Amino acid sequence: LGHAVLRAKSHVGEHSFAVLLGDDVIDSRDPLLERMLEVHAATGDNVIALMEVPRDQIHLYGSAAIETTSDTDVVIVTELVEKPEPEVAPSNFAVIGRYVLRHEIFEVLEKTEPGRGGEIQLTDALQFAAQHPEVAGGVRGVVFSGRRYDTGDKLDFIRATLRIAIDREDIGPELRGWLKDFSKD
Numbered sequence: 001l002g003h004a005v006l007r008a009k010s011h012v013g014e015h016s017f018a019v020l021l022g023d024d025v026i027d028s029r030d031p032l033l034e035r036m037l038e039v040h041a042a043t044g045d046n047v048i049a050l051m052e053v054p055r056d057q058i059h060l061y062g063s064a065a066i067e068t069t070s071d072t073d074v075v076i077v078t079e080l081v082e083k084p085e086p087e088v089a090p091s092n093f094a095v096i097g098r099y100v101l102r103h104e105i106f107e108v109l110e111k112t113e114p115g116r117g118g119e120i121q122l123t124d125a126l127q128f129a130a131q132h133p134e135v136a137g138g139v140r141g142v143v144f145s146g147r148r149y150d151t152g153d154k155l156d157f158i159r160a161t162l163r164i165a166i167d168r169e170d171i172g173p174e175l176r177g178w179l180k181d182f183s184k185d
């Protein structure tokens with residue numbers, strides 16, 4: 001992911017920018033990116049999205065050590081570890097696939113050595129930023145509690161498709177009826 005983001009350097013220039021991971025679907029009825037942009041505008045920090053997950057799932061994500069702020073949904077991120085074993089994870093706050101980043105993160109990524117899985121990890125660059133806010137800005141987290149689907153997981157992919165489709169005015173009613181009949185078999 002770090003290498004992929006670095007490919008965008010010449011297109012972004014000296015602006016802050018957002019990264020949206022396509023396999024992490026956030027239900028548009030539960031706004032997340034808007035809130036992250038607000039926090040970025042107010043603080044100038046890099047902003048990541050965090051979600052609490054059960055301990056036994058933290059090894060699938062970046063994990064963040066956090067400090068609370070006066071805003072209940074905003075935290076200061078003090079440490080980040082990519083896909084840790086549960087016993088060494090700083091917390092069960094998982095990084096999910098939305099980021100609002102300062103352009104200085106590109107210089108940090110250029111110096112980031114391959115980490116977990118032998119790949120350049122965005123989490124490692126953000127860990128550097130969290131510990132050296134004077135170089136690339138600090139890191140804040142927006143804690144998300146809305147609907148998120150990990151379409152990298154087969155069952156979650158199907159759930160996301162059905163949950164979103166069922167609430168649509170155009171195809172929802174017909175789908176609902178069809179599902180009822182289908183599940184009788």
Ligand code: G1P
Nearest residue numbers: 001024060061062095096097123
């Ligand atoms: C990436 C990030 C990880 C993050 C996850 C969110 O991992 O490296 O820190 O928690 O996205 O979906 P991936 O799922 O691409 O392996």
